[in-house]
Amino acid sequence: MNTRSNVRPVRFFHRGEIVEVADLPPTTTVLQYLREQAACTGTKEGCAEGDCGACTVIQGELDAAGQLQLRNVNACTQFLPTLDGRALLTVEDVGGPQNLSPAQQAMVDCHGSQCGFCTPGFVMSMTACYERHQTAGTRPTRQELADDLAGNLCRCTGYRPILDAGEAMFDAPARCLDRAPITAALKALQADEPLDYAHAGGCFNAPQTVPDLALLRETYPAATLLAGSTDIGLWVNKQFRELPHLIYTGRVAALREIRNEDGGLWIGAAASLEDAWAALTELAPSLAELWRRFASPPVRHAGTLGGNIANGSPIGDGAPALIALGAEVVLRKGAQQRRLPLEAFYLDYMKKDLQPGEFIEAMQVPKPDTSWAISAHKISKRHDSDISAVCAVLALQLRNGTVQQARFVYGGMAAIVKRAAHAEAAVVGQPWIESTAEAAALALPQDFKPLTDMRASDAYRLKVAHNLLRKLWLESLDRRTVTVWRSARLAA
Template identity: 80%
Template sequence: MNTRQNVRPVRFFHRGEVVEVADLAPTTTVLQFLREHAGCTGTKEGCAEGDCGACTIIQGELDAQGRLQLRNVNACTQFLPTLDGRALLTVEDLGGPERLNPAQQALVDCHGSQCGFCTPGFVMSLTACYEQHQAAGTTPTRQQLADALAGNLCRCTGYRPILDAGERMFQAPARCIDREPIAQALQALAADEPLAYGPAGARFHAPQSLPDLALLREAYPQATLLAGSTDVGLWVNKQFRDLGDVIYTGRVAALREIRTENGSLWIGAAASLEDSWAALTAAVPRLRELWLRFASPPVRHAGTLGGNIANGSPIGDGAPALMALGADVVLRKGAQQRRLPLQDFYLDYMKKDLQPGEFIEALQVPLPSAGWRFSAHKIAKRHDSDISAVCAVLALQVDADGTVREARFAFGGMAAIVKRAAAAEATVVGQPWTEAAARAAAAALPQDFQPMTDMRASAGYRLKVAQNLFTKLWLETGGAQAAPLGIWPSMQEVAA
């Protein structure tokens, strides 16, 4: 590949036709394009950081089998060039006063809107949920509807009528988005050459193969590597940073693969958070609640697990789970690969063992063998779509005689990096798994962590709640019926 690509316009499907954009800055957000250039003002700006859901849109793209996938994402954090080869659907595409779509009509019937500012975002999330379940031939439970709306935080009408509308829309005759013209347009766009957009020094590159990505990364080691834009988008929105050259990973099919090989789960660095957590939860069902509380569906649909790990935030929720599972990070520079345990990847606050020109290719996660038990907890001020004060994933491998063979206790929010609690682990390894062992691990935790006080929690609270999680670990894996492979019911399942 020649790294000096031909520059071309961004091309995507919108309002029933292929749209070309050639004269906007590469860091123009989809929201800015809609409101300031396309005249589609139904999409609103609230927080401009991916929390409130007022800007929710539906993005369409073809999967590896050529099927159209529709997912709701936040327009405020997505850069316009990421739409290249994809479809953009807004509330204007769904229905008008003469004929509302099922979600719109149900919100009217159930009085699910008050001031109306947030309503288009609810409509888009409800529609995405509707399309997903209609395609699968299923009907969501009320809890599944609540989970689907976790990224739409406005509750000015109260939550009940909005959930009522979610149930009501499935009671009407099915009326789905016509996917055929969208799929045909995207099939035609798939023939376009890889995107290079914008001026030199601030060019947006979207390679479509792993070797091309590696070549570009070596040629531009200082370029901003962009995945889901759920964090990098805020660098522009909130910090007004100049990104310089951007290399986008979202069009590299090899980086979006999730597969099982040799007893491990291979998760490509550009696989979405939603797909990655679905695969992890299939292997370890005890991670399900952490999956549902990891940000929100619009963020998980756009964001990537590789990006979450590469970011290196001490309060990221992906790293504790992967460390507890014994994951390796697979790094690539040019044609060379190297691997290291994820726990060794983080050197200090926001500092990683990553060489210039190197990038994360994948995460390799061993599938748990018999005897492994898991307990996963996210502690935050708000249940949905919030940042953790403490995130802990605690894993034990217990032999048939009840002796702990191995322990991996991984914590986020307790130090400058996500890391394992070595002293606490040492207290239980080789010991019978008893309540006394759990207490000993909790007592050893101050040797591992001296947490800080900030706006999310005090140091004392963080340490105490982290210690208390060992009691939960004991109750879930020993004090009650021990569950193999961490297959333990969630509180929602217990209540049901």
């Protein structure tokens, strides 16, 4: 289906030159292209769903100031046309046998590889980390290195020598990637018309303005709206679904904007998860651990907060935080906007208040004042890069020791992310003391009838939800009060 007349090839920078692709289905993944067309087989296929990191590559693009930004992403879930106007770097680009990069040399020196299957992915994540810190003139801690490598799995080497290599690469003489040819190529690509790519396997539109996106979305409401592809990519990889028409939001600069507005934040729907969470944690610092444990860096670099919200999964970690902050979702259809509280956007399991031809334009997040206490927790079997059994963001507004407002938001407890209305009612207007917190916890069974699945039993989920409310109470006390309370409980 050709929707517009300016059909052209996909154009991107790879292996030192601008590459054109015009003969592949639009759902061809970057990984498939690398291994089957470009003969760049250093990039491996492991899980094909963005969990293992064997397929990690670096994607480059120019920011609003014209500076080159390099971020590691998973090649297995990214569709090739999303590279249009961008740069693709693989392990072949960072160094060779006679000219190893600092990351590659450190992996050799620290014995960071055994079978080697995962090694290229680690090298690419380490290279992205190296480039970022060298540009900023900083050096990561060992924990920061571990956080950067949270999306890369190794089953035989063990992480100690790999982290040793991550530290060692900063001890060698600095040697960064040559950014000049990449920047020059991307500036040349900026002159291209918006991408309309057509193939027998379907078509791919990448508008560059909100009005153009709105027109396409309203004209073709049955088309699949594609953002970061971290979920939709699995529809193809794992479910073998046909996607005949894709409309991509990732080239609409206005949708990627994050700005201060009305004392809070405007987060465009196509802003990356990484950028959005960085802004949210400035607004509410207690969300920082939830940010670090939200998926992995490669997923956060590609995925978008708008896509996470639009997905509507009851175990998504974005909605609990935004609902607890009192966020609104900004919806658009054609030239018309409408707003509603995010909690009202979710109607039932995977059902949203979204009309045909309508899309999420942004999230509006108010800034909490100092009277709000916010506690965020992700409970999962694995610490990094795992799906939540329970995600809870608990917000409490206190004045003179009395609860004015409460937003107790849970994911993983129902068919949708939702507030615990009975638990909230148990605390509003009450003094914030231990018995009030306990009353809220005891009200949770009226709010939730959780399921038992592979992640947790219903009883476990209710117990966790109960304990997190008690933890909120403990976190709201000063250290001296907590010590007295614990001593009294032990004496009893």
